[in-house]
Amino acid sequence: MTNHSPLTADRSFLFVLGSSRADGNTEILARAAAEALPADVPQRWIDLNGLPLPDFQDGRHEDGDRPLPESERTLREATLEATDIVIASPLYWYTLSAHTKRYLDYWSGWLGVPGLDFKKRMAGRTLWAVTAMAEEDEAVADGLVTTLNNTAAYLRMRFGGVLLGNGSRPGQVRGDARAMARAETYFAGEARPALFPAEARAERAVGSLV
Numbered sequence: 223m224t225n226h227s228p229l230t231a232d233r234s235f236l237f238v239l240g241s242s243r244a245d246g247n248t249e250i251l252a253r254a255a256a257e258a259l260p261a262d263v264p265q266r267w268i269d270l271n272g273l274p275l276p277d278f279q280d281g282r283h284e285d286g287d288r289p290l291p292e293s294e295r296t297l298r299e300a301t302l303e304a305t306d307i308v309i310a311s312p313l314y315w316y317t318l319s320a321h322t323k324r325y326l327d328y329w330s331g332w333l334g335v336p337g338l339d340f341k342k343r344m345a346g347r348t349l350w351a352v353t354a355m356a357e358e359d360e361a362v363a364d365g366l367v368t369t370l371n372n373t374a375a376y377l378r379m380r381f382g383g384v385l386l387g388n389g390s391r392p393g394q395v396r397g398d399a400r401a402m403a404r405a406e407t408y409f410a411g412e413a414r415p416a417l418f419p420a421e422a423r424a425e426r427a428v429g430s431l432v
């Protein structure tokens with residue numbers, strides 16, 4: 223799997239909702255962005271509230287099999303089936319919600335499952351993200367953006383950046399005209415291969431020499 227552009231029917235989107243309330247601003251913004259996807263591009267929506275994962279247990283360096291809870295199996299299969307994964311997490315304490323972070327922690331477990339080839343299979347896929355936040359200054363979400371960029375870089379995924387919207391009470395994000403407008407074109411934007419900061423610096427240095 224390499225370049226996913228353009229948005230054709232061979233793409234499939236998994237939306238992972240990580241708010242701790244239903245029908246919140248993050249989901250509203252994510253659904254606004256999803257409306258612009260072509261009708262023949264499959265979308266799957268999973269609300270982590272409805273598919274609770276137990277706290278992640280780090281068994282990466284232990285021998286033997288461990289039971290695979292149904293919620294984990296569903297999420298693992300959904301993650302591996304999608305070409306595009308959309309993390310829809312509100313900004314909580316300047317980063318991802320706990321639900322979302324726990325889902326990403328499970329990725330670490332999946333990296334070590336024999337025969338699953340999680341890292342190899344995720345390479346080239348695209349990570350997107352939608353986030354609602356109460357504060358007006360979008361720079362305070364930099365921690366969340368960096369987390370997701372580096373996660374995508376680690377897995378050699380593409381990263382489409384974070385679609386940010388402002389709102390506190392459910393529905394308020396609809397009043398953020400700039401965010402709602404950005405939602406319309408978000409998935410049409412370029413998702414470049416994610417780079418760690420040192421890789422990005424090296425790429426810029428090469429660019430300045432040619």
Ligand SMILES: Cc1cc2nc3c(=O)[nH]c(=O)nc-3n(C[C@H](O)[C@H](O)[C@H](O)COP(=O)(O)O)c2cc1C
Nearest residue numbers: 241246247248312314315316354355356357389390
């Ligand atoms: C636990 C918690 C932490 C929050 N932390 C922040 C924050 O650090 N910065 C911010 O701008 N808003 C923060 N908020 C506000 C939410 O981001 C905001 O209400 C957002 O609209 C919630 O999205 P949702 O409606 O999709 O749940 C926090 C809300 C909660 C419940």
